[in-house]
Amino acid sequence: MSRILALLLLACLLGGCGSPLIKPGAQDVDGLRLSTPVAWSDLGRRGQRVWTRDGIALNALRIYTGIEPGEHVFRQRLRGERDEGARFRAGLSDVEIVELIVEGLRSSGLQNVEARALAPATLAGQRGFRAELVFDSGAGLHYRGQLLGEGADGSLSFLLYTAPAEHYYERDREAVEAVFASLE
């Protein structure tokens, strides 16, 4: 029942967001110019977009931009200076940034979070990184993900696509790859 209540709360919060329609084609997302071959609904807000096609639990393309040093990588609320959280810091290597994102996912209740296949990449002309993610939901549903990010300019921007490994990940992967490719 607590899950249902949490859903209701989430519904109230998300209901006020307006969920704008993201049409296929070129988009300017908080300063990032990208292109998407398919339509999405945006359940997030400025600086932390959450695009989805069937619901966040089934496919989510999170687009975080301009995370400043000292901020949580998922812009979660930090409780004072002593809260270590997963804070972004300037000068971190790609490996360290990916580890921070993995830590942020772990602290949100996901299990068995791992990053694989870390490789250099380009995001909006900046030197960045790509990685694959795997994790399980609290109930045990396997998820896969793709990460594209950069923190070279002193602030962190990244795109994180996550979907259940069963059916949804492969179904939308091509569209997400096209979005990533449009950012190079």
Added chain:
Amino acid sequence: MVAPPKGGNALDAKYAVERGKDAKESGSRIVRPLMPFFASFASLCVLCVLCVHKKALQSEREFRTSSWFLPRQRWLRQGASHGTGRSDRLAHSRPAHGVHRALLILGALLLAACAQTRHHRADGVVEQAALGRGANVLLVEPDIELTELLGSGVQQPRADWTQTARGHVDDALRAALQQRGAGLTVYHAPQDPELAARQRQSILLHQAVGTSILLHRHLNVPLPHKGKAFDWGLGPGVRSLDRDARYALFVFIRDSYASSGRKAMMAVGLLLGIGVSLGQQIGFASLVDLDDGRVVWFNLLNAQTGDLRDAEGATASVAKLLDGVPL
């Protein structure tokens, strides 16, 4: 037009209607088994209120605004300013106004005790069509949990109640499906650990899909790019659940019951004018086409009363949960 799915029966022809139409969606209010008297009375109350109200409006046609929304003071003031005759009529209708307001509140309270169901059908699945009649349906083990609602509001899981409810719901589901002429196969986890793990992923994926449908179709979190389309699915991998069955029926129920302390709190709350919940039954059921993984029907049950701990209550809840199932 789409071709009928393979392995279906003659009635599957109804499946082959044009796609792209808005999803079929319907809702119904179903009276809970313990409340037939109250529901009838509530309906009568509302009917009386409407009649009395109509009479009042007929006698005072010059009132531009409906008297439902007029404060009592304004009603009296306007009546007095229109001469003695009208004032007399108003004097006659004033008690009726008070009575019908009270009846309306009572009726609303009683109707609130009813169970509510709301179902959706996938695009292309015609309302009233019985897609699965005669087809083999796989009954996936219902996901049920019963809790005791304590005075503090904490819900304490009750394994004994849950166990009892599982048995009753299982029996009621079997009976309901057999009554609809559906061939029934009950899901059992296989011995092969690899296959069991794959099947578990399909069952967990259904939970995620069900939660998303609940959020976006019932709690109205908008997905504007989808419009009214109802096109959720589990993908072709769901076939691993059963080689032969045509459809899989998934059921999810969470139910809570007030402890005696909670009931006492409600009694005190009534005196103080504070509402205290005595528990809630919420659940959903979905029918998945195992050929393509499409969710062809989804129904939400939301009720304030009812009892899964006895066979009769479980049968009634299952009847509501299967409201509109295309079998």
